[in-house]
Amino acid sequence: MSIEIFFITAGIVIVSALVAMHGWTNSCPDCQKWFSRSLDDSEEISRENGYETVTRKDQTSHGNGKSSTTTRKEQVRMTYLKHKNFYSCNKCNHNWTALSSSKFEG
Ligand SMILES: [Zn+2]
Secondary structure, eight states: OOOHHHEEEEEEEHHHHHHHHHHHOOOOOOOOOOOOOEEEEEEEEEEEEEEEEEEEEEEESSSSOOOEEEEEEEEEEEEEEEEEEEEETTTOOOEEEEEEEEEEEE
């Protein structure tokens, strides 16, 4: 097997796996059909603030073409969100809800 065929095969396998994963997460819990989920509405149910420690990298340039990197830990304010998502199936009209959470800095 030549290297090109190996990469093409590997590429096809990876793409199919991604499509399958995407299809599976977008499947209906009732009729199990893939790519049938549609998001009708989303409602924020909670919003909390917290702190997380992140590692920042600072680069200092010394003017002679050299630079050094120092790392420091910093506490950042985070916002945690919880959403209730309302889904419906476009194949069998089944309705369901699922919770999702996300976070962002700030
Ligand atoms: Zn369905």
